[in-house]
Amino acid sequence: MTTPDPGTPTAFAVSPDSGEHWTAEGAWQVDTGIHRIPLPLPMDGLKAINVYVIETDSGLTLVDGGWAIPVARDLLERCLKDIGAGFADINRFLVTHVHRDHFTMATVLGRELGIDVALGLGDKPALDLLNNTDALTENPFHAVLRSAGAHAVAEKWERLEGDDEGPDAELWQYPTSWLDGDHEIAVGARTVDAVHTPGHTPGHFVFADRTAGLLFAGDHVLPTITPSIGFTVPPTDQPLGDFMASLAKVRSLPDLRILPAHGPVAPSSYARVDALLDFHEERLTASLAALPAAGSGRTATGYDVAGALGWTRHLHAFDTLDVFSQGMAAMETKAHLDLLVARGQATCSDPQSSPDGVAYSAV
Structure with a gap:
């Protein structure tokens, strides 16, 4: 809703990997063996979500999946073809959190093609609600x-x-594996740190490739906006406290290049985390006043x-x-x-x- 001043606003932001607006169609190489594919979010102010494709000797790992709508599915397939791959080459989705633009394409393709889908355990209560709508009165x-x-x-x-x-149950199937607590994940020859970062959702995870100096940041560290806080069900007691503590956790990692879910690739997790923490302290002061x-x-x-x-x-x-x-x-x-x-x-x-x-x- 509000944002610390990032310089160039999201609507005009050019991503350094493409040299074009960050939503421009394509499979943009952000590092050796890693491509960023922006997928459309019609009728959503965010405009697009970045899905990241990590190439390994045994196939592809995708960080986030996009929204399960035909236009996004078709574009993902075309962009994978541009790098000589297809849906059959995907062997895992690492999903940062349960929101529809991150999770639903992953769970649909996962079920269709037998692909492993990993999601944070803290987001299970949200899936429980979505899979038990008969019990909801509103x-x-x-x-x-x-x-x-x-x-x-x-x-x-x-x-x-x-x-x-109500929700389509096909879009909200449970993942095949749960991410629980901070731990290392082998992605081909890479080792990434799965870091639990609750706040935006209780089960949010980021993935840090320290060797390559990259942070697959999901919605936790966004370069031009701050993620929504408090917009989750079931509600949690301290979503902002959780978010700020998670920012501090990411700040304790090395300074990494930000590969965000929304917006352009950005150079410094330290700079952005500091700006987000300062921003929320200012909002706390204004709210108290x-x-x-x-x-x-x-x-x-x-x-x-x-x-x-x-x-x-x-x-x-x-x-x-x-x-x-x-x-x-x-x-x-x-x-x-x-x-x-x-x-x-x-x-x-x-x-x-x-x-x-x-x-x-x-x-």
Whole structure:
């Protein structure tokens, strides 16, 4: 929703491997034996997702799979052909997290072709929800929105969904293997560190090739935007705290070239992690300043505080955002407020007894 200033915005960013806009069609070589293939995300503000192809003597390992839609599948097949390969050459997907643009093509191709699909164990509760929709009485995000005090937004989201039949189970099949904890993975002759980086989702992983100086960063370290925080179900207690701790974990690795899921290849994980941490500290300060003082007799919800903040790199007023972005903003602001509570800088009402939204005040 908001972003530390990265210099060139995503909409105009050129990737150094291609010399073209980062979404340009192709299989762009980012390093020896590694290609970046941007796949389209129609009707999504992110425009594309970068899928990375790692060549080995025994076949291809892909980091992320793309969204399982025909236009993306066809493009992936064409781009693999350009490097002399095809779907039959893929022997593994390393999926950074469970969101549809990363996971669904992997699980569909995995099931069709017998390809190993690995996903972080922390994202299993989300798949459990998606595979047990008969037990749901409403979209689970509506409860998260109400907890943030965004009742009107939740109602509008419900109307926008209309007669939606719910998730297609074919797109949300369980992986063949789970990633659990930090560990090393052999990818042909390479050894990559699988690093658990919860925050954007509970099961997010990045993959660090220290020898080549590369970080397959998923949505954890993005070069021009910050990933959404708090937009996950089932909700977690401290998504922003988890995210910032995970950034610190990545900062403890060597300085690596960033191979992001969205945006251009970027030169320094150190520089970007530092910018993201500074940005969230600034947002925490702004969120705290927008809270009523303890003892004032007033409180505020995440929705209330979001309304007092600026959004996007241009710091647009909350009221000018579309309804989907307003919901994302309210959930992200609640994540900031929850971290302020954990730090002892704010207090809040009991979430279990706050049907109108968790109420916060500054200490």
